[in-house]
C-alpha cells in the first residue's frame with residue numbers, strides 16, 4: 001500500500017514539475033543559507049576564542065587556590081610561591097607546548113596630560129608562548145629579559161595616550177604591602193593583537209622587573225600553559241592537580257566571554273527561525289495549491305475506498321520527497337560554501353575592531369564545519385517541511401468523496 | 408436477499424434561503440444482478456440518489472441497506488471500507504487517476520483491498536482483457552481515447568467483485584459508437600459476473616439496454632417496475 005502511495009506522491013510531484021522544482025530550490029536555498037550562516041558564526045566564535053587563548057589566557061592556568069579571578073591581588077598568600085618550578089614541571093608533560101609564569105598587577109599609566117587604569121603583566125620574555133605577541137608587534141622591538149625600564153603596550157593604548165616607541169611614561173602599581181610604587185618606563189614595543197581589551201588595557205614588562213616593582217619577590221600570579229591542542233587538557237590538568245593550586249581551563253577563563261557571545265547569537269537563532277518559516281510557508285503553499293488542483297482526483301481516490309489518512313500519508317510523502325531532495329541540494333550548496341569560507345576565508349580588514357570590543361578577530365574570517373549543527377539544521381528543516389504539509393494534508397483528508405461525482 | 412434496500416430516504420440541499428428537496432422520501436429496492444437504468448429530467452435527483460446508494464453521502468432521513476446492512480449508521484472510515492469492497496463506480500467524466508497507467512488504475516482498488524501481488528496481476532489483465540484493452544495496459548489516461556478511458560473505468564469498478572456498480576451518465580461524454588460499446592461491455596459483464604448495475608442516463612438508446620427502468624421526477628420515484 002505504502003509503495004503505491006509513493007508512486008502516487010512521486011508522480012504527482014512530477015505533474016507540475018516547475019512548481020516542485022521551485023519548492024525544492026526554496027528548501028535548498030533556505031538550508032544552504034542556514035548552513036553558511038551557522039558555519040560562519042561558528043568560525044567567528046571559534047576564531048575569537050582561539051585568539052583569546054593564544055594571546056591572553058592560554059589553555060590552562062595554574063593559580064594559587066586563594067587567588068580570585070579579577071582581583072589581581074598581590075598579597076603573598078594569593079600568589080604562587082615557586083612559579084618557575086611549576087612551569088618547568090608543566091613544560092615536561094606530554095602535549096604541553098609551553099608554560100611560563102606571569103604576574104598581574106592593577107595600575108595606572110600616566111603621561112603629563114593623561115592617565116588611564118591598566119593591567120601590568122610581567123611576562124617571561126624568553127618563553128615561546130609569547131610568539132603571538134612577537135608576531136603582533138607593529139612598532140619597536142620585543143622586550144629583553146633584563147630590560148629594567150622597558151615596556152610594551154598595545155596600539156590602542158598608544159593611540160589614546162599619544163605614545164610612540166621611545167616615549168616615557170609613568171606607571172604606578174599598588175604593591176604587595178599595599179603601598180603605591182611609581183616608576184618611569186620607556187615604550188620599547190607596540191603590538192596589535194586584535195583583542196581590543198588587550199590592546200587597550202595591557203602593559204607588558206619583563207617578569208623580573210614586575211616582581212621587583214610590585215615587591216612579590218619570585219612569586220607569580222599564575223603559570224600560563226599552552227597545549228599543542230585541546231585534547232591533552234584533561235590529562236595535563238590531572239597531572240598538575242594539587243590541593244593548594246587551582247587549575248583553570250580556557251573554558252573556565254573564557255566563560256563570561258563565551259556567554260556574552262552566545263547571547264549575541266540569539267539574533268542569529270531568530271534569523272534561523274525566520275528562514276525556516278519562509279521555507280515552511282512556501283512548501284505549505286505549494287502543497288495546498290496541489291491539493292486544490294487535485295480535489296477531483298482525491299474525490300475519486302476516496303470513492304474507490306481510500307481513507308482520509310491515506311490521503312494524508314500521500315501528501316506527507318510528497319512533502320518528504322520535496323524536502324529530502326531540497327535538503328540534499330541545500331547540503332551540497334551549504335557545505336561547499338562553508339568549505340570555501342573555511343579554506344579561503346573572507347578578508348574583513350579592520351572591520352573586526354569596529355564590530356565589537358569583546359570579539360578578538362584577525363583581518364580574515366574563516367568559517368568552520370560544525371557537523372552536528374549542520375545535521376541538526378537539516379533535520380529541523382525536514383521537520384519544518386513536514387509540519388508545513390500538515391495543514392494541506394489535513395485539508396485533503398477531510399475532502400468529501402461527493403465532489404468526485406459532481407465533476 | 409436484495410442487493411440494495413432504500414427506505415424513506417430524504418435529502419435536502421440548502422443554498423442561502425432556497426431549499427431543494429433533491430430526494431423526497433424515496434423507497435427503492437434493487438435485486439442482485441439487476442441491470443437498471445435511472446432516468447428523469449435534469450435536476451430530478453438521479454446523481455443524489457446514486458451518491459446515497461454508493462455511500463458517498465448520508466441522507467438526512469431514511470435508511471440505505473446494502474446486503475441487509477444499514478450503511479447510514481457508518482462513519483466515514485467504515486463507509487470507505489464498504490465502498491472499497493462492495494461498490495464500483497463509473498463516472499460521467501472518465502475519472503481515472505491521471506498519474507497512473509490503465510493497469511495501475513485497475514490495480515488500485517485491488518491493492519486497497521490487500522490482494523496479493525501475483526493474484527492481482529492476473530486479475531488486472533483479465534479485467535483489461537474483458538474490456539478489450541489488454542494492449543493499452545501501460546498507457547496513461549491522457550494517451551487513451553474517451554471511450555477507452557471509460558472502459559478502463561468499468562474494468563476498475565469490477566475489480567473487487569462488488570455487489571453493485573453505479574454509473575452516473577457513463578455515456579454522456581462519448582460518441583454514439585463508443586457509448587454503445589461501453590453499454591455492451593457493461594451488459595455483458597453484468598451477465599457474466601452477476602454484479603448489479605444501476606446507471607443514470609437521459610439517452611433513450613442507452614435506456615434501451617436496461618432490463619428495468621426507474622423513473623424519477625422532483626426528487627421522487629414516479630415509476631419503478
Ligand SMILES: Nc1ncnc2c1ncn2[C@@H]1O[C@H](COP(=O)(O)OP(=O)(O)OP(=O)(O)O)[C@@H](O)[C@H]1O
Nearest residue numbers: 420421422427429448449450451452453454455456
Ligand atoms: N451540493 C449541492 N448543493 C445544492 N444543491 C444541490 C447540490 N447537489 C445537487 N443539488 C440540487 O439537487 C437537485 C438534484 O440534483 P442531481 O444532481 O441529483 O440531479 P440529476 O438528476 O443528477 O440531474 P442531471 O441529470 O442534470 O445530472 C438539483 O436541483 C440540484 O440543483
Ligand SMILES: [Mg+2]
Nearest residue numbers: 453454455575
Ligand atoms: Mg446527475
